[in-house]
Amino acid sequence: MVNQRRKRRDQLQYILEQDPFLTDDQLAALFGVSVATIRLDRMALGIPELRERTKEMAATVHSKLRSMHGMEVIGELVQLDLGQYGISILPVSDALVFERTRILRGHHLFAQGNSLAAALVNSPRALTARAEVRFERPVYLDQRVVCEAEVEEQQYNRYTIAVNSKVDGETVFSGQFVVADVAGKEESLK
Amino acid sequence: MVNQRRKRRDQLQYILEQDPFLTDDQLAALFGVSVATIRLDRMALGIPELRERTKEMAATVHSKLRSMHGMEVIGELVQLDLGQYGISILPVSDALVFERTRILRGHHLFAQGNSLAAALVNSPRALTARAEVRFERPVYLDQRVVCEAEVEEQQYNRYTIAVNSKVDGETVFSGQFVVADVAGKEESLK
DNA sequence: CCTCCTGTTACTACCTGGTTATAATTGAAC
DNA sequence: GTTCAATTATAACCAGGTAGTAACAGGAGG
Numbered sequence: 415m416v417n418q419r420r421k422r423r424d425q426l427q428y429i430l431e432q433d434p435f436l437t438d439d440q441l442a443a444l445f446g447v448s449v450a451t452i453r454l455d456r457m458a459l460g461i462p463e464l465r466e467r468t469k470e471m472a473a474t475v476h477s478k479l480r481s482m483h484g485m486e487v488i489g490e491l492v493q494l495d496l497g498q499y500g501i502s503i504l505p506v507s508d509a510l511v512f513e514r515t516r517i518l519r520g521h522h523l524f525a526q527g528n529s530l531a532a533a534l535v536n537s538p539r540a541l542t543a544r545a546e547v548r549f550e551r552p553v554y555l556d557q558r559v560v561c562e563a564e565v566e567e568q569q570y571n572r573y574t575i576a577v578n579s580k581v582d583g584e585t586v587f588s589g590q591f592v593v594a595d596v597a598g599k600e601e602s603l604k
Numbered sequence: 605m606v607n608q609r610r611k612r613r614d615q616l617q618y619i620l621e622q623d624p625f626l627t628d629d630q631l632a633a634l635f636g637v638s639v640a641t642i643r644l645d646r647m648a649l650g651i652p653e654l655r656e657r658t659k660e661m662a663a664t665v666h667s668k669l670r671s672m673h674g675m676e677v678i679g680e681l682v683q684l685d686l687g688q689y690g691i692s693i694l695p696v697s698d699a700l701v702f703e704r705t706r707i708l709r710g711h712h713l714f715a716q717g718n719s720l721a722a723a724l725v726n727s728p729r730a731l732t733a734r735a736e737v738r739f740e741r742p743v744y745l746d747q748r749v750v751c752e753a754e755v756e757e758q759q760y761n762r763y764t765i766a767v768n769s770k771v772d773g774e775t776v777f778s779g780q781f782v783v784a785d786v787a788g789k790e791e792s793l794k
Numbered sequence: 795c796c797t798c799c800t801g802t803t804a805c806t807a808c809c810t811g812g813t814t815a816t817a818a819t820t821g822a823a824c
Numbered sequence: 825g826t827t828c829a830a831t832t833a834t835a836a837c838c839a840g841g842t843a844g845t846a847a848c849a850g851g852a853g854g
Contacts, residue, residue: 419830435663437811448832453813463812465655465839472661473625488711520732521678521718525711532710542710546736609801627840638803643842653841655810 422447423455434467488525489561496536497565502526504559511555518553523587527577530563531591535573539597543572547589557581563591571595612637613645624657678715679751686726687755692716694749701745708743713751713777717767720753721781725763729787733762737779747771753781761785 422445429444430436438456442449456463462470489504504526506518524547532540553559560580567574572594579587612635619634620626628646632639646653652660679694694716696708714737722730743749750770757764762784769777 435659439811450832450834451830454831465658465811468655468659468662469625472658514728517731519715519719520722520735521711521715524714524718524735525709528711528714529709538704541707541742542739544738545710545714548734549732552731629840640803641801644802655840 419455423459426452426455427459427461430461430467434471435464437464488522488529489559491530491533494533497534497568499564500530500534500562502530502561504561506553506555506557506559508555515552516555518555518557518559520549523547523549523553523559523579524589526559526561527563527579527587527589528591530561531573531575531577531593534563534565534575535593535595537595537597540573540593540595542591543594544592545589547577547587549587551581551584551586553581553586559586561587566590609645613649616642616645617649617651620651620657624661625654627654678712678719679749681720681723684723687724687758689754690720690724690752692720692751694751696743696745696747696749698745705742706745708745708747708749710739713737713739713743713749713769714779716749716751717753717769717777717779718781720751721763721765721767721783724753724755724765725783725785727785727787730763730783730785732781733784734782735779737767737777739777741771741774741776743771743776749776751777756780 426441426445429441436444438449438452441452445452461467489502491500491502493499493501504522508516510522511518524545527547528542528545532542558581561577562579563575563577565573566576572592575591575593577587577589577591578585616631616635619631626634628639628642631642635642651657679692681690681692683689683691694712698706700712701708714735717737718732718735722732748771751767752769753765753767755763756766762782765781765783767777767779767781768775
């Protein structure tokens with residue numbers, strides 16, 4: 415009796431995670447119980463009503479897209495000495511990994527390094543010109559990638575930047591980025 | 605008279621694009637008109653009610669996250685001869701560019717090339733080992749990047765793949781990726 | 795002057811997908 | 825057979841709408 419209820423509630427939770435767009439009516443039909451029971455179950459599980467669920471999703475997505483849009487640096491910038499040195503940290507979420515292997519897709523490591531390198535160059539028009547990178551070890555879901563970048567050389571408007579990313583002190587990615595500061599150069603930008 | 609209405613409707617459209625979470629009540633107060641007027645305006649503009657708007661957002665986001673999660677290849681795969689050759693196309697949306705300059709962030713070009721290169725290697729465990737890339741020209745908002753990748757060499761489990769991305773026939777990005785097929789190698793994957 | 799037309803407003807009935815609370819029913823366990 | 829938890833039913837209420845109808849205000853044209 416109680417077990418049936420436990421089971422139903424477990425399933426309810428799972429089902430709503432899979433498809434949050436179900437009304438109490440549909441759920442009641444699905445489980446073959448009354449709507450009242452579904453409501454009690456939802457209450458017990460702390461699951462808000464359909465409209466609240468969708469509103470929440472829409473709102474978080476809204477802000478997420480906003481923040482992604484403004485995200486100049488991939489990962490969180492934790493240190494930045496302009497023109498010299500910087501550190502950013504990227505937590506490996508499940509959106510960034512291969513589904514099967516849970517290994518971080520390589521281009522995210524590149525993106526972290528690239529955006530940090532571009533941030534080091536104190537210009538609104540820093541563009542990467544070349545890069546040479548090595549993926550030393552695979553990085554897995556839920557790890558934290560600490561990326562370190564240092565300006566090695568500057569000639570005219572071209573910066574050579576060494577990048578080294580580590581997980582738990584072990585290098586997983588390294589590379590050299592050449593970033594050009596094209597401020598005032600590209601007429602087509604206007 | 606009619607102009608006031610036009611103006612109000614233009615503003616209404618704009619405001620709801622900025623913040624889709626406003627009820628007719630709030631909008632009426634905002635414009636200093638009655639709720640009925642807001643409803644007529646919405647009807648005329650083909651804007652659905654608050655709940656429909658949020659539901660729509662939540663749903664598209666839901667599927668978007670799903671598809672992003674499963675997105676093994678950045679860009680749309682238009683041709684793929686496994687182990688040999690492939691083409692993918694990436695439309696440059698505003699989420700991918702620098703806000704000020706509207707130039708595509710370099711790592712998206714890298715990501716397109718990298719994921720296409722990995723797709724060429726017919727293995728669920730293809731990992732990029734090295735890459736050497738050149739960003740030849742800036743790519744702008746609303747352009748379409750056509751990326752071509754070809755396997756140049758294969759030694760044991762290592763593939764050397766040449767990548768060339770073009771916009772309107774002009775090369776914007778080129779590089780060489782070394783991808784390793786680690787199937788059956790990494791015990792830690794289990 | 796009156797009339798017509800447009801834009802706006804007010805009012806009513808109804809809908810969905812809930813909430814809260816209270817009471818009645820079921821069923822299994824002791 | 826009683827008892828107690830789980831379930832169900834019932835009623836009143838709410839937000840944020842839709843749909844439709846009627847009234848009103850104000851300027852343009854006759």
